Amino acid sequence: MTTSQPVEIELKLALSPQRAAAFTKLMARQHNAPLQQELVTRYFDTPDFSLSALGVAVRVRRTGRRWLQTLKTEGERHGGLSRRAEYEMAISRSQLDWEKFPPEARALVPEALRAQLGVVFETRFNRTAWLIDSRGGAEIEVALDVGEVRAGRHSQPICEIELELRAGQPDTLFVLAQDWARRFDCVPLDDSKADRGVRLARGEEATPAKSAPLALDSGMSVEDGFAAICQACLAQFQANLPGVLVSDDIEYVHQARVALRRLRAALRLYRRVCAVPDALLAQLRALAAALGSARDWDVLCSETLPAIAPHYADAAQWQRGRQALEARRTGVRAAMRTALAQAQPGAWLLAFQRWLLQRGWRAAAETQRLVQLSPLKKWARRALQKGHRPIVRGARRFAQLQPEQRHALRIAIKRQRYAAEFFQELFARGRGARYQAVLRDAQDSLGRANDARMARGLLAEARLDTEPMGQFVLGWLAAQQAADTADAPGENAKHLQNFMETAPCW
Template sequence: MNSPSPVEVELKLALPPQQATRFIKLMARRRIPAVEQALLTRYYDTPDFALSEQGIALRVRRIGRRWLQTLKTEGERSGGLSRRAEYEVASGGRTLDWSRFPAEAQARVAEALRAQLVPVFETDFTRTSWLLVGEHGTAIEVALDIGEVRVPKRKDAAAQSQPLCEIELELKSGQPDALFALALDWAAQLDALPLDISKAERGVRLAHRLAAEPVKSLPLVLDKTLSVEAGFAAVCQACLTQFQANLPGVLDADDIEYVHQARVALRRLRAALRLFRRVCEVPPDLLQTLRALVAALGPARDWDVLIKRQRYAVEFFQSLVGGRRLARAQTALRNAQDSLGRSNDAQVANHLLDTTPASARAAAMFVRGWLAALQAEGAPRENEQSVQALLQALRKLKP
């Protein structure tokens, strides 16, 4: 998003595409004029993506008849909030003109790398934006971006694309807390998730064909000069970063490892809070919310373990059983796993919302994603039928 200053402060949220219309209606209630623009953006990097490895994003964007070129640095980010240097200037056209950047921006990329820059991917989306002006001089630009990220066809790979639907809240003036206050106001009405990955990073991953994977905890390196309070904040932030990184997989993926790693992150956070209890007195509501999250993720892991044990039992004795009976048992096992998994997703969501204190419910905005799980009428009957079919198939597995 455009920024008049060298530092951009922005909060990003991932939004399910089917809720875009609902979000637009929410914004319409504020009676603020909306501006709709078509944005086509081309990103530049070296063939081996040397800039992205340094956390630098370089782009040329067309907004209507205007062309802008922008350089963004890695900066700091957490919980969807990012702070980074941003240099944006007018461009003469669709081609990158390095000489237009100020000297400070040019110094961030070595001349040897500039000579290698080529277009590597692009984004094409429609942006609907609103400018919210609040108290104490607060101004926030809210933008809804809907479109896709595209990687062109190459000699060694076919073209790739990935849809995007996200909300960006850019702080024009005021304090960053205003961004979170606005996002939390939407939490009870939208299944939005804090988003730390930028459009540029999506493009890089798509270009490298990198599949999402569960995120494990990383070794934490603390500076000896840090105060105890700063060290406490760094430890807690590391735990929350791991938890947030696994949330999309918890909600959408079939890999139970996402759930496991999310639980690991929460257990580490609870341990940190106990370790530093003399430094920071944690609000009771926050502790209750944390306990509820840990408890809610438990059944998902337990169901997966139970089903896997049954699957292993079938595999152990498959050489003693006829092919058709074995195939029927395996099919019944898969059906039971799918049915119970869907119901468990819904139960996890309801449990999370029911046990989260009212005062802290907005802070658990990511929990709303679970309510999109399949809660079709007749789900209990489907579960019963699938389990009965599994039991019957297992009983017939006789040598």
């Protein structure tokens, strides 16, 4: 009996099926002939998917007349690169043989679960694999998988590239992946075939990904905290990117934009500690700009106008104006997708992840000193306190602030809210939730004034600002803003007062 290496290091890329032939043509330049296989893989789990809940995947795979059984753990996955334990060995038939797994693998699945396991889905795909030598003596297996995952009567296509490191450093995987991302518009893929199969078997539809709490702890270094925060922001953007490109659900654009805003807030927060290369920042700005206009039109058409529509007397006239705005919105969304493709988000995600894994900020001596200055919790407390002060000053003077100053205050509140979310696991949870809540309320309240300002610009862009419907919308928004004056402070002042009365979370 032979067992594969206990740790598998691979990088996955999602490839458009239309580009598979072009990728195969590129790989045909390799000196060695590819290995071609038709693979059928059956995945086991309990009826309530207890195994996947443990972060374990168990499968049997047929390659020709040979059967292999494999147990994989969830491991670490960032930007398409994964490191996970893998135990694989030959078996005589298509049923699991637990006694052939080594003790450390068997220990990962409680005996009570083993008796409940059954096949819950399967994958069928053609694999074309090349073994290539890369720089620095690295050896990499490159596999193109094209087929589908099936669960009952449901199926989902598979088209992906896997780069598995056989020898050498993980950085060599990124060198190849970045090149292919630029050539073929690939994007990094964190979801395994098992992940996708479980969702298919459970009947779960893909949904926009919101930000998730970060598992930071006070023993972390400042730079480990920085890397974890950036990776979380990149993961949220990466998870929403496919939906941005193909779905009409506006929440994908919103959450992708939130991910980039959170990343920009993190980079600003750490700007004296971990300077980011200009090329990565330039691409970040291009991606954010591509999403920005589409999101503004989504807010106007899906949030602002529906709230005003019931109060407009001429329904037919409203409908004509609404259709004109929707047509404009559709054009902006198409332009967004073109701009995103030109910005090559897949290559940017890989480049950013590579820089994080290399700890690229260590090049500067001053940065190295600052990174080692203090543990994360102490540094985070100072950073939060620094972000808190200008909001206090703005809240005290809110009635006297000009529109541009109120806009700047909203931006400061948003950045502080993101910072508080980043570091929430380091401080008292109850106080942190309250502090974040009052920041969110103040940001949303001030954001409505910004939405009104954006609406005026978009109506003018669509040449509806002088039409009766557009005039009514502008008047409605102006009346809302007029309610928030020094004599009648309104919602903004109320939420800022709540902020002033809330104890900081640190």
